[in-house]
Amino acid sequence: MTFTFPQKVAVWFLAFLIILWVVLFATHTTEGFYNYLYSFLFGLIPLVGGVYAMRSAKVWGGMKSAVGKAVFYIGLGIFLWGAGEMIWSYYNFFVGVAAPYPSLADLGFAPSIFFYGLGSVYLAKVSGAKFGLRGTLAKVFVGIATVLIALLSYYILVTVARGGVLIPTGESTLKGILDIAYPLGDFFGLLVSIIISGLSIKYLGGRYIGDILSILLGLGVMFVADSIFSYTTSAGTYYNGNFGDLILTLGVFFLTFGVLGFYKVKES
Numbered sequence: 001m002t003f004t005f006p007q008k009v010a011v012w013f014l015a016f017l018i019i020l021w022v023v024l025f026a027t028h029t030t031e032g033f034y035n036y037l038y039s040f041l042f043g044l045i046p047l048v049g050g051v052y053a054m055r056s057a058k059v060w061g062g063m064k065s066a067v068g069k070a071v072f073y074i075g076l077g078i079f080l081w082g083a084g085e086m087i088w089s090y091y092n093f094f095v096g097v098a099a100p101y102p103s104l105a106d107l108g109f110a111p112s113i114f115f116y117g118l119g120s121v122y123l124a125k126v127s128g129a130k131f132g133l134r135g136t137l138a139k140v141f142v143g144i145a146t147v148l149i150a151l152l153s154y155y156i157l158v159t160v161a162r163g164g165v166l167i168p169t170g171e172s173t174l175k176g177i178l179d180i181a182y183p184l185g186d187f188f189g190l191l192v193s194i195i196i197s198g199l200s201i202k203y204l205g206g207r208y209i210g211d212i213l214s215i216l217l218g219l220g221v222m223f224v225a226d227s228i229f230s231y232t233t234s235a236g237t238y239y240n241g242n243f244g245d246l247i248l249t250l251g252v253f254f255l256t257f258g259v260l261g262f263y264k265v266k267e268s
Contacts (some may be wrong), residue, residue, distance in 0.1 A: 002207075006052050010045060014253050017042050021249070024241045032149045035094040035240040042249040043085025049256035050079025052263055059264040067262070070122035074259045076214065077116025081252060084108025092240065099238050103172045110178065113185030113222075116255060120219060123212065166226040182226060190223040212263025218254030225251045 003011070020038055029035060053075025060068035091100035144210045228244035238244070 003261055004263045006049065006263050007257055010253065010257050010260060013045060014249070017249055018246075021241060022247050029241070030239045031098065038241040039085065039092060039245065040089040042245070042252065043082050043089065045082070045249070045256050046078035047082025047086065049084060049260055050075045050077070053256075053259045054079065056263045059062075060262065066122050066125040070119045070125075071259055071262045073119030073122065074116045074255065075119075076248040077112045077114070077119060078252060078255050078259070079112075080108045080115060081112035082108070084110075084112065098240060099233060101233055104180050106174075107176055110181055110185075113189060114184070117185065117192060117219075118190050119259075120189070120215065123215060124192070181267060182230070186223045186226050187220040192219060192254060208261060211258045214254050214258030214261070218251055218256075218258060221247060221251035221254055 017038070020034075020041070023029075024038060025033060031058060053071055057068045057075060060071055062068045062072065072183035084107065087103070087105040087108060088100055091097040091103060091105065097103075225247040228247055229238065232238035232242065232244055
């Protein structure tokens with residue numbers, strides 16, 4: 001499999017981040033500069049990768065083609081997530097707030113789920129899921145998958161992460177809205193990932209199969225990562241650079257790595 005130059009850079013940067021995380025874990029470092037630094041650095045993966053993806057979308061036809069839309073919207077989504085992480089880091093370094101939730105950082109995080117989810121819908125057209133949807137068995141699969149994932153999402157994101165209460169008494173209106181929006185976004189992302197992979201697996205092939213699977217894996221990993229984040233912030237055990245942040249790093253990496261596989265420069 002041939003990797004694009006931005007993908008190779010992303011892999012090396014991920015390796016550096018994993019080494020940094022291992023050092024933090026091994027030294028039991030749970031607060032301070034290096035924890036904040038880790039949060040800042042892993043946010044650069046989607047921030048920079050998103051810019052590359054959006055620029056590359058033009059070469060694929062931009063908004064005139066399914067591939068162009070998929071690349072652009074996924075790129076926009078991960079860019080917004082990275083921008084949210086930059087604002088998060090501002091609170092860390094300059095305001096002294098370790099876990100700014102809710103905050104202005106959510107102006108980046110919240111819409112990011114919608115956009116990379118939307119990009120994944122267009123990705124379904126590229127990967128052949130629309131052909132896989134034909135037939136009774138495929139439609140039954142979609143129906144069953146939707147119900148099972150909805151139940152799983154409710155159990156993990158509400159029963160486990162929030163103790164069975166979606167909006168606890170005394171929380172701010174903004175936090176209440178975000179506590180609803182994030183689970184819905186995560187549910188949508190996981191649903192899209194499983195349905196696309198289930199319907200299009202026999203149609204996948206060629207140069208971009210690994211990139212498409214990386215994006216789908218990223219959607220699933222983000223669901224797990226946000227579940228851990230919800231649980232640790234609700235339980236009061238969250239800290240920058242914890243295990244949940246490592247999973248978030250992998251989630252944004254897989255999304256970014258996958259969409260960077262479509263990176264092209266305009267031929268002169």
